[in-house]
Amino acid sequence: MAHQKREASSTDEDWASKRPKSADPATAHRESGASQEPDGEMRVTSHKESEAQVDTCVPNGNATVDSKVSGEQATVLTGVEADAAEDKGCRHTMEDAWVVLPNASAETPESLRCAHFAIYDGHGGRLAAEYAQKHLHPNVVAAGLPRELMDVKAAKKAIIEGFRRTDESLLQESTKGNWQDGATAVCVWILGQIVVVANAGDAKAVLARSTSTDGEGVVDKTKSQLKAIVLTREHKAIFPQERSRIQKAGGSIGSNGRLQGRIEVSRAFGDRQFKKVGLIATPDVHSFELSKKDHFIILGCDGLWGVFGPSDAVEFVQKQLKETSSASVAVRRLVKEAVRERRCKDNCTAVLIVFKH
Numbered sequence: 001m002a003h004q005k006r007e008a009s010s011t012d013e014d015w016a017s018k019r020p021k022s023a024d025p026a027t028a029h030r031e032s033g034a035s036q037e038p039d040g041e042m043r044v045t046s047h048k049e050s051e052a053q054v055d056t057c058v059p060n061g062n063a064t065v066d067s068k069v070s071g072e073q074a075t076v077l078t079g080v081e082a083d084a085a086e087d088k089g090c091r092h093t094m095e096d097a098w099v100v101l102p103n104a105s106a107e108t109p110e111s112l113r114c115a116h117f118a119i120y121d122g123h124g125g126r127l128a129a130e131y132a133q134k135h136l137h138p139n140v141v142a143a144g145l146p147r148e149l150m151d152v153k154a155a156k157k158a159i160i161e162g163f164r165r166t167d168e169s170l171l172q173e174s175t176k177g178n179w180q181d182g183a184t185a186v187c188v189w190i191l192g193q194i195v196v197v198a199n200a201g202d203a204k205a206v207l208a209r210s211t212s213t214d215g216e217g218v219v220d221k222t223k224s225q226l227k228a229i230v231l232t233r234e235h236k237a238i239f240p241q242e243r244s245r246i247q248k249a250g251g252s253i254g255s256n257g258r259l260q261g262r263i264e265v266s267r268a269f270g271d272r273q274f275k276k277v278g279l280i281a282t283p284d285v286h287s288f289e290l291s292k293k294d295h296f297i298i299l300g301c302d303g304l305w306g307v308f309g310p311s312d313a314v315e316f317v318q319k320q321l322k323e324t325s326s327a328s329v330a331v332r333r334l335v336k337e338a339v340r341e342r343r344c345k346d347n348c349t350a351v352l353i354v355f356k357h
Contacts, residue, residue, distance in 0.1 A: 077113055078290050079356030080190060083328040084119075085335040086349040089303060095122035096301055096349040097133035097183075104137060104189070110147035117351050118187040120269070121203050121301040125181030128270030131170050132183055139165040140189075150192045156285045159189070159198050163269075167281035171272050182263075182271030185283070186232055186299050188353065193290045195297075198283040199232040200267040202302045207231055208314040210293040226295060226318055228310035233284050235267035242266040246278030290355060296321070297353040298334070303346030307338050317352065327354045 080102055088094040097120045104116035116137050122129030140162030141147075146154050163185075173179070184201020197205050207229040235242055238257035246252075246259060246266060251274075254261025263274055269281050298313055308316070316337065320330035331352035338344040 078193060080115055080353060081327045081356060082115075082117055082351065082353045083331050084117075084349065084351040085332045086347070087335050087339045087344075089339050089348050090345040091347050093126070094347055095124075095126040095129060095181075095183075096120065096347045097122065097126065097129040098349055098351055099133055099137065099187075100351060101137070105141075105147060108141075108147065112147050112150060112192050113190065114145070114147065115190040116188070117299060117353055118185060119203050119299050119301055119349050119351055120183045120185050121201065121303075121347070121349070122181060122183045123263075123265075123268075124271075125179065126183075127177070127179050128170060128174070128181045128268075129183035131173065132166055132185060132269045135169065136162055136166045136185070136187070139163075139169075145189070146191060150194055152194060152196070152287050155189065155191060155194070155196050156287065159187075159196065159285055160283060163198070163200065163281050163283050167269050170270050171275065174270055174272050179270065180273060182268040182274075182279075184235075184265055184268050184302070186301075187283075188297060188299065190290075190353075194287055195290060196285065196287045197231045198285045200235060200269070200281055200283040201265040202234045202236060202305075203232070204234070204300055204302075204305050204310075205231040206298045206300075206310045206313060208295045208297070208318065210295060226314050228314040230310050231286060231297070235284075236264055237266045237278075238264075239266070245280075249276075249278035251277030251279075292357045294355055296327075296355060299351040299353070301347060301349045303344050303348040304335070304338050304350050306346060307342035307344045308334075321354065327352045330354075 082100050082102060084098045084100050086094060086096055086098065099116060099118040101116040105114040118133070118136065120129035120132045140159050143158040143161035143165065144154060145158040184203050186199040186203035186205050187197070188205060189196045199205065208226045209229055211225050211227050236257070237243060237246060237253050237259040243253050251259055253259065258264050259266060259274055259279060260277060263271065263279070266278065267280050267282065271279050296317060298317060300308070300313070313334065317330050317334055320333050324330060331350050334352070335348050335350050338348045
């Protein structure tokens with residue numbers, strides 16, 4: 001394929017958009033979408049950290065360090081490399097926004113490692129997506145995200161409250177500005193060795209986990225079989241549990257399976273005209289502890305998952321990582337494959353989080 005030839009002859013600097021020097025490190029980062037180049041190639045925007053191979057969540061920048069994450073017991077942190085890529089597809093505008101924050105506690109450094117990654121998939125515009133991109137993580141931190149000793153229950157409570165505060169303030173802003181748009185969300189926080197995943201809507205997170213171990217339960221790196229584990233639950237108006245909740249709130253599901261016959265998802269930020277008939281922004285939140293079996297997580301908007309199945313995406317990314325050992329290149333190629341080869345017609349955005357054990 002033509003774009004593979006371009007990859008082979010280009011450097012990362014030719015493809016990756018650098019973070020603006022004026023960007024606030026405490027807020028999310030988003031670049032413009034793909035553009036058609038004179039030679040017919042498609043340029044996919046991505047975000048590349050200056051220290052891509054190290055986990056910048058820890059003060060000394062080492063990929064793995066000793067850190068006290070519970071009581072007096074020291075734990076070696078798993079290193080993290082992450083990047084994002086986006087393409088507007090056949091749409092006239094890009095309505096997605098994303099976050100790549102390997103050091104999400106830069107403003108208030110504490111003893112607990114914190115990293116944050118997210119995709120906000122806008123519909124009807126991108127104001128809601130950009131608002132959530134800027135405000136969700138600070139609201140989650142303000143709601144009590146643990147920064148000293150890991151407390152899963154407290155973390156989940158803070159995330160749910162952060163979603164509530166963000167949607168509440170967004171609705172106030174949208175009323176003032178007469179916004180009508182909304183945004184679904186899929187978010188990951190890495191706190192010490194605990195991964196917490198939250199989603200509202202139809203964006204997904206998929207974990208690639210090794211299924212091969214030796215006799216003592218240690219991951220066998222000579223075997224490459226990875227299992228795709230979907231970490232999120234889709235929220236669509238047509239699903240029985242969501243339909244029941246919507247009907248109890250006074251809303252209805254049209255013959256096309258949409259809320260009030262208009263919107264497919266049943267949970268999202270914004271969309272103020274649907275909030276009184278069952279649309280909510282409350283996320284599903286799940287957590288797990290990182291182990292050596294966990295290789296990477298793919299976050300994707302519904303455009304990506306419309307042309308990639310979970311196992312298909314994991315297999316594709318695994319192949320790219322074997323070839324390049326680069327999260328930046330792998331995620332860029334994933335989005336290019338989705339749009340250029342598989343003809344994704346929607347906005348397409350992906351975040352790839354690779355664990356360095």
